[in-house]
Amino acid sequence: MFKKLDPLLHSELRLAVMSILVGVDDADFVYIKNKTGATAGNLSVQLDKLSEANYITVKKGYKGKKPCTTCAVTDVGIKAFEEYVEALRDYIARPDKE
Amino acid sequence: METKNKMTAEQSLKLINETIENNRRVITKKNGSYYILWGILLSVISLVIFFLWDKTGSAAWNLLWFSMPIIGHPLALLLDRGEEKVPGSFLSRLTAWIWGIFGVFSLSLALIAFFWVPMNLSLVIILLFGFAECISGITLKSWPVIVSGLIIGLGGAVLAAGVLATSASQILLFTLAGVVLILTGVLIKIQK
Numbered sequence: 001m002f003k004k005l006d007p008l009l010h011s012e013l014r015l016a017v018m019s020i021l022v023g024v025d026d027a028d029f030v031y032i033k034n035k036t037g038a039t040a041g042n043l044s045v046q047l048d049k050l051s052e053a054n055y056i057t058v059k060k061g062y063k064g065k066k067p068c069t070t071c072a073v074t075d076v077g078i079k080a081f082e083e084y085v086e087a088l089r090d091y092i093a094r095p096d097k098e
Numbered sequence: 099m100e101t102k103n104k105m106t107a108e109q110s111l112k113l114i115n116e117t118i119e120n121n122r123r124v125i126t127k128k129n130g131s132y133y134i135l136w137g138i139l140l141s142v143i144s145l146v147i148f149f150l151w152d153k154t155g156s157a158a159w160n161l162l163w164f165s166m167p168i169i170g171h172p173l174a175l176l177l178d179r180g181e182e183k184v185p186g187s188f189l190s191r192l193t194a195w196i197w198g199i200f201g202v203f204s205l206s207l208a209l210i211a212f213f214w215v216p217m218n219l220s221l222v223i224i225l226l227f228g229f230a231e232c233i234s235g236i237t238l239k240s241w242p243v244i245v246s247g248l249i250i251g252l253g254g255a256v257l258a259a260g261v262l263a264t265s266a267s268q269i270l271l272f273t274l275a276g277v278v279l280i281l282t283g284v285l286i287k288i289q290k
Binding site (some may be wrong): 005010011012015016019020022023024025026027028031035084085088089091092 | 105107108110111113114117118120121122183184185186187188189
């Protein structure tokens with residue numbers, strides 16, 4: 001029986017966001033948008049979904065007078081990401097996969 | 099990037115690997131700018147010290163080494179403003195710590211050599227420099243940095259122990275180290 005793939009992470013943009021955030025302390029919205037190539041609206045929606053699941057934290061603040069949104073992965077998010085990667089490897093390693 | 103939900107497992111793993119690798123490359127490229135900055139400072143300051151020490155015969159000009167962090171850190175901050183902001187990470191902190199520890203060791207050895215145990219300070223510091231460079235390169239998975247560390251550390255130690263006779267001319271090792279740093283930084287920046 002295969003491990004179930006987390007549907008929240010099994011999405012190209014959300015997975016890219018999590019992959020960026022697991023490698024850094026935190027990242028601002030603009031950085032994530034530039035690295036993923038996503039539109040601002042779409043990225044915002046996906047960040048909200050990840051935040052609702054407690055996979056990331058989203059902090060809205062200011063840098064000088066400019067608004068700045070900063071995201072960071074949570075321990076729950078790291079664990080979910082690790083389990084997702086493990087499930088992927090398990091799926092790829094099995095010779096009887098469909 | 100769309101919110102595709104029908105990626106295969108292979109595609110997902112590929113996306114993860116590529117994203118993490120891109121992140122690492124961004125951090126490495128940012129370090130390239132710092133290598134160029136500190137390489138220029140090292141070359142210029144070492145040349146100034148060599149010139150003044152050689153002309154006056156006074157080793158006190160080595161105190162000018164303290165000008166390096168005083169000039170370098172504000173310039174590094176200016177450099178940060180001009181370039182793409184790169185998020186902090188364990189990798190960037192580790193690299194900063196490596197060089198911080200190198201600075202602490204160098205300063206401590208200089209004080210020990212001055213007050214207690216005279217030693218071939220240039221040889222020891224250039225070896226430490228090369229070591230720090232190599233470890234940074236391994237951390238960043240950057241072959242140019244690892245190789246430049248080997249060249250600076252081992253090559254510099256051989257020159258300091260042998261060919262370069264007078265204490266003043268050993269300072270030129272650091273000029274050479276600076277040039278190697280600049281070339282390393284340029285190589286990192288132009289790498290795709």
